[in-house]
Each structure stands twice: as C-alpha cells, then as structure tokens.
Amino acid sequence: MGGVLAMPYLMPSRADGAEGDIVRIGLVGCGGRGTGAANEALTTGRNVELVAMGDVFENQLRNSLATLTELKRDQVKVDSDRQFVGLDAYQKVIDSGVDAVLLTTPPGFRPLHLKAAVAAGKHVFCEKPMATDAPGVRSVLASAEEAKRKNLGLVAGFCWRYNRERRAFYEQVHNGAIGDIRALYSTFYTGPVKQMPPDSARRAEWSDVEWQLRNWYNFTWLSGDGLVEQAVHSVDKIAWAMRDVPPLKAVAVGGRQIPNHSGNIYDHFEVNYEYADDVRAFLGCRQQTGCYSENNDYLMGTKGVGTIGRRPTTLIRGGTDWQYQGPTNNMYQTEHDELFASIRSGKPINDGVWMAHSTLMAIMGRMAAYTGQEVTWDMALNSEEKLVPEPLTWDMPLEIRPMAMPGRTRFV
Numbered sequence: 240m241g242g243v244l245a246m247p248y249l250m251p252s253r254a255d256g257a258e259g260d261i262v263r264i265g266l267v268g269c270g271g272r273g274t275g276a277a278n279e280a281l282t283t284g285r286n287v288e289l290v291a292m293g294d295v296f297e298n299q300l301r302n303s304l305a306t307l308t309e310l311k312r313d314q315v316k317v318d319s320d321r322q323f324v325g326l327d328a329y330q331k332v333i334d335s336g337v338d339a340v341l342l343t344t345p346p347g348f349r350p351l352h353l354k355a356a357v358a359a360g361k362h363v364f365c366e367k368p369m370a371t372d373a374p375g376v377r378s379v380l381a382s383a384e385e386a387k388r389k390n391l392g393l394v395a396g397f398c399w400r401y402n403r404e405r406r407a408f409y410e411q412v413h414n415g416a417i418g419d420i421r422a423l424y425s426t427f428y429t430g431p432v433k434q435m436p437p438d439s440a441r442r443a444e445w446s447d448v449e450w451q452l453r454n455w456y457n458f459t460w461l462s463g464d465g466l467v468e469q470a471v472h473s474v475d476k477i478a479w480a481m482r483d484v485p486p487l488k489a490v491a492v493g494g495r496q497i498p499n500h501s502g503n504i505y506d507h508f509e510v511n512y513e514y515a516d517d518v519r520a521f522l523g524c525r526q527q528t529g530c531y532s533e534n535n536d537y538l539m540g541t542k543g544v545g546t547i548g549r550r551p552t553t554l555i556r557g558g559t560d561w562q563y564q565g566p567t568n569n570m571y572q573t574e575h576d577e578l579f580a581s582i583r584s585g586k587p588i589n590d591g592v593w594m595a596h597s598t599l600m601a602i603m604g605r606m607a608a609y610t611g612q613e614v615t616w617d618m619a620l621n622s623e624e625k626l627v628p629e630p631l632t633w634d635m636p637l638e639i640r641p642m643a644m645p646g647r648t649r650f651v
Contacts (some may be wrong), residue, residue, distance in 0.1 A: 376620070
C-alpha cells in the first residue's frame with residue numbers, strides 16, 4: 240500500500256470497507272479501553288487489519304492480543320516482530336508500516352504520542368482526555384492543526400458526541416427548544432475507578448516510574464485526576480451545549496476524604512464555570528464508595544428545560560416538548576465507523592480543536608480546585624505548569640508530588 244496521504248484515494252468509497260486496499264492499524268496502549276477500541280476499529284470493515292501493538296507492560300499486550308485474536312482472528316495479524324514493549328513502544332508501532340493508530344494509553348502520554356503519529360502521517364483515534372496539563376493541550380492543538388494540513392483523520396474518544404440520542408437532543412437545544420441557556424448542572428457521582436494499593440504492595444524491583452504506571456489513575460501527571468480523566472465526559476457535554484465557546488473563568492472546591500496511600504488525586508470536586516451574559520455551568524464530581532450515584536445533565540433555558548439521564552430517554556419540556564424516539568447506537572462503534580468512513584471518502588474528520596478545549600475546561604476546573612483561586616480561560620490555556628516529566632526513563636527517580644492544598648498550592 241502506498242503512503243498514508245494517498246490513502247483516501249486508494250481506499251474504497253464504500254463505508255463498509257468490503258473491497259480495496261487493506262487498512263493497517265496499530266494499537267498503542269493495550270488495556271481494556273485499547274482492546275475495545277481495536278475491536279471496534281476492526282468491526283468497521285473486513286479490509287481493516289491490526290498489524291502492530293505496543294504497551295509498557297508485556298502481559299497487557301499478550302492478554303489484549305489473545306482477546307482480539309479470539310474476536311477477530313482473520314483480521315489480527317500481529318507478528319512477533321511487531322509486538323513492542325517499553326516506553327518507546329508507541330514510536331515503534333508508528334514506524335511499523337501502519338496507516339492509522341489508536342492512542343489509548345494513560346492520558347499523560349497523549350500529547351507526545353499524537354505529535355509523533357501526526358508527524359508520521361498517520362490517521363488517529365485519540366482516546367479522551369487529550370492531556371493532563373496546559374502545555375500538553377497546546378501541543379495537541381498544534382498537532383490537530385498539522386493533521387488538518389495533512390488531511391489526516393483525528394477522532395476523539397469523547398463518545399457521547401457520537402451517540403445518536405445525544406446528538407438529537409443537542410440539535411434541539413441549539414435550535415432553540417429551551418430558548419437561551421441560562422444555567423447547566425452536570426453530575427458525575429460514582430465509585431472509585433481504581434484504588435491505590437498500599438506501599439507494601441510495591442515489589443522491590445519496581446522503579447518509581449513502574450510503580451506509578453501500574454497505578455496510573457492515582458497520579459495527576461498520568462490521569463489528570465478524576466475530574467480530567469472521568470468527569471471530563473460531563474465537562475464535554477457542557478461544552479457541547481454551549482456550542483464549544485469556552486467559559487470565561489472558573490472557581491472550584493475539591494479534596495480528598497478517603498485516604499489514598501501514596502496517590503495524589505482528589506476524590507471529589509465541584510466546579511462553577513462562568514460564561515458571558517452571566518450564564519453559569521455547575522459540575523459535581525465524586526468518586527467514593529457507599530454514596531449516591533448519578534450521571535445526569537440538566538439544562539435550564541429561558542423557554543424550558545432539558546434533561547439527560549433521569550429517564551430512559553432525553554427529555555425537553557417548556558416551549559417545545561420533545562422526547563427522543565429514534566434508534567439507539569453503540570457510540571463506541573460509531574466513533575470508528577465515522578472515522579474510517581471519513582478517511583475512505585477523502586474528507587477525514589478532525590475533532591482536534593473541540594477535543595482539546597473540552598480537556599482544557601476540565602484541567603481549568605482542577606486548577607481552580609487545587610489552588611483555591613479563580614482561574615480564567617486565558618490563565619488555564621497559558622499555564623506553564625508541566626506535570627509530565629521529560630525525558631522519562633524507566634529507572635529514573637520520580638518523586639510523587641504532594642497532594643494539592645487549596646490556598647497553599649500556587650497557580651503556575
């Protein structure tokens with residue numbers, strides 16, 4: 240197959256990919272989400288093959304490969320010389336002759352991996368969030384612009400944007416069904432994603448880097464904290480409702496109530512975003528066991544209200560009463576269906592700007608909670624605080640940052 244830039248012209252125009260050149264994909268990050276993304280990419284058409292995989296841990300790669308081979312035996316063709324392990328595995332996957340890459344590692348690595356993929360001319364599926372700090376967001380924005388220049392596909396793992404029901408709901412909202420939005424309230428109240436084990440669980444042979452990677456969700460440089468890694472979905476829906484116009488500023492509260500050993504992430508947040516014309520958006524986020532759970536969105540407008548999550552379907556009441564009655568879809572599958580269809584058509588999707596801005600909105604809220612300060616959009620975008628160490632080597636000493644203390648932790 241020729242170079243990736245010729246790919247839209249070599250690939251078949253049919254979205255099911257039943258004929259034409261083989262599209263070779265590489266997976267970077269072989270955990271559960273990566274394995275699912277690879278299966279969804281392979282489901283887009285019989286002319287899609289998985290030919291390379293990379294992860295920092297060999298057992299994750301082996302387990303993922305075994306699962307995918309069982310699911311898509313005829314499409315999984317990952318020879319032993321294209322199974323890469325280590326911190327540089329991402330580059331080896333990119334350089335292995337693939338046409339598209341799936342980036343599903345912990346998000347702290349996302350800016351580096353996306354930059355390398357776009358520089359090499361690869362189409363990209365990029366799991367959310369896109370970064371854990373502002374320098375990373377700026378890198379993602381630059382990569383997105385370069386991807387557009389090269390006519391490369393770049394689809395974000397903000398899955399709700401690919402949900403038919405949510406698309407119909409926000410179309411109604413944007414067409415004025417509830418009038419002008421005056422306030423939004425989004426909830427992300429759930430249990431912990433991954434508890435931090437005690438220090439006694441650390442093996443003597445594990446370096447600082449390995450210990451943190453094995454427990455990546457519990458370290459801000461790798462996950463961005465629960466607000467950035469998980470509740471970012473709710474942040475993204477706020478951004479969607481507001482037509483992706485960034486908020487002016489934010490204040491927030493947050494902290495850690497449940498001990499987390501050596502981890503340094505919070506287990507609850509409450510963020511207040513302010514928009515022009517005194518519009519407000521409020522986000523509640525909690526990840527604790529034994530508590531009330533809810534993942535809903537409430538939109539309040541001048542003519543009515545819109546609700547997601549309280550009922551089996553989305554609902555609008557007020558000037559226009561509306562309830563979704565259309566077909567359902569697997570939004571995770573649709574992300575890949577639309578990415579590969581757009582590549583085949585020669586008009587690849589590029590989610591770059593809004594996916595980076597939604598990520599920054601979440602980081603902005605974390606900054607406000609960590610510091611106890613009001614943080615403007617420009618402050619967040621231009622922040623010089625770099626969480627991800629560079630260069631990163633397997634055996635380097637890597638001190639764990641202390642947990643942030645509002646009023647003491649400074650904005651950088």
